[in-house]
Amino acid sequence: MTNDKEIRTHNFEIEFDSCSRNEAFARGVIIAFLSELDPILEDLIEVKTAVSEAVSNCIIHAYRKSDGRIHMLCDVSDDGYLTITIKDNGVGIENVEKAMLPLFTTGGTERSGMGFTVMETFMDSVTVTSNPGEGTEVVMTKKLDVGYV
Amino acid sequence: MRNIFFDMAGDILIASLSGEIDHHNAGSLRSEIDSAIRAFNSKHLVLDYSDVDFMDSSGIGLAMGRYRNISKRDGIMVIVPGNTYVTRIFGLSGVFGTIPKSKTQELALEYISEKGGTPDDK
Numbered sequence: 001m002t003n004d005k006e007i008r009t010h011n012f013e014i015e016f017d018s019c020s021r022n023e024a025f026a027r028g029v030i031i032a033f034l035s036e037l038d039p040i041l042e043d044l045i046e047v048k049t050a051v052s053e054a055v056s057n058c059i060i061h062a063y064r065k066s067d068g069r070i071h072m073l074c075d076v077s078d079d080g081y082l083t084i085t086i087k088d089n090g091v092g093i094e095n096v097e098k099a100m101l102p103l104f105t106t107g108g109t110e111r112s113g114m115g116f117t118v119m120e121t122f123m124d125s126v127t128v129t130s131n132p133g134e135g136t137e138v139v140m141t142k143k144l145d146v147g148y149v
Numbered sequence: 150m151r152n153i154f155f156d157m158a159g160d161i162l163i164a165s166l167s168g169e170i171d172h173h174n175a176g177s178l179r180s181e182i183d184s185a186i187r188a189f190n191s192k193h194l195v196l197d198y199s200d201v202d203f204m205d206s207s208g209i210g211l212a213m214g215r216y217r218n219i220s221k222r223d224g225i226m227v228i229v230p231g232n233t234y235v236t237r238i239f240g241l242s243g244v245f246g247t248i249p250k251s252k253t254q255e256l257a258l259e260y261i262s263e264k265g266g267t268p269d270d271k
Contacts, residue, residue, distance in 0.1 A: 020173035027171075027203075045203070045234055052205040056172040103242070109217060110179060112209035114242050121241055 007148075010036075011075040018059050018068040018088070026055045026072060030084070033074060038147035046122035047082065047142060053115040054086040054138045060107055062090025062136055080144035087137045093130040100128065153178055155185050158258055162191035165254075167200035175207040182215055192224040195257040199231040208235070209242045216248050225249075225264050227257040 012033055016022050027048045034044060051072075058070045071087040093099045100120070105113030119126045123140040130136035152168035164182050186194065196212055198204070212228055219226040228250045230236040239245060251257035 020171075023171045023173050024169065048203070049205050049238070052171055056205065056207070060172060107210075110175070110210050110214045112206045112213055112242055112244075114206035114209055114238075117241055118206050118238065 005078075007078045009075060009077045011073070013071070013073045015069050015071050018063040018066075018070055018090075020056075020059055022070070023052055023055050023059070026070075027052050029072070030074065034076065034082070034144070037076065037078065037080065037144065039080065039144040040146075043142070043144045047084070047144075050119045050122045050126075050140055050142075051084065051086070053118050054084075054140070057115055057138075058086065058088040058090065058136070060111070062088040062092075064091070076144070078146075079148045080146035082142045082144055084140045085137060086140075087135065089135040092132040092134050093128070093136055094132050096128050096130055153181055155189075157189055157191065160190075160192040161195060161258060161261055162186055162189055162193070163195045163197060163254060163258075165197040165200065168202060170198075170201055170204035170208040170211065172205070172207045175211050178211055179214060182211075183218060186218065186222075192219075192222055193261045194219045194224065194226045195229065195251075195254055195261070196226065197229040197231070197254055197257075198235050199229055199254075201231055201235050204235055204238060206238065206242070209239060209244055212239070212244060212248060225261050227251050227260055229254055229257055 030051050031044060031048055068090055073085040076082045098104055100116040102117045103113040105111045119140060123142045125141045127139045154165045156163040162185055194215060196215060216226050226248055228248055230239050230250050251260055
């Protein structure tokens, strides 16, 4: 079987304020954007959860109680190669390696410290670039199981 | 929309969660559960996630925080994790090594009464 259909890529870029109600907004945006590709439900839920974790980190840790903007960029190809970048201009992370350890948190007793572990489990790759005072960029990739043939 | 519902069985508080649990609403769920524990002076807690459609790691934090409170009262806490996806998120944290889980509310209540709860005030 031959397939001459051109593989196209699609992307969006949004910016929204650091406010916890936007966690649900960011999840809704990624679901709406990816639905057209008809990915399997499990992939959709996993991506949705990873986005929720990354955006929550910006709100809880990067900006704490101060105002700030969260950038979300997303790129996906028809055959399901997905890249999501979530960026903030917040306080940054002093020790990225330590921050990514399971159960490590600076968020107090009500936070599990599992955010990065969830992202790493549900996505194929997670790359975190951060410096104190210079914000944080999280790049996550995943090959989605999509309806493309 | 209200996404928590309470029930009592003796000195066991049953908190049934539904909908989505994220950092945004975990705070209000936390204070509602803690207020209910105080208001009903309940010793034990069943935290039921059966009707939760979506949660991120905030759902784990919610359970860990309540476990600390219930432990301070020398009570027992049991998680009913619900759908496979929610169970998987919990599993990542290894939380079930500390907090017991049950398949249903009924089994959770049984577990607590066997371990020293008094669901019927007997």
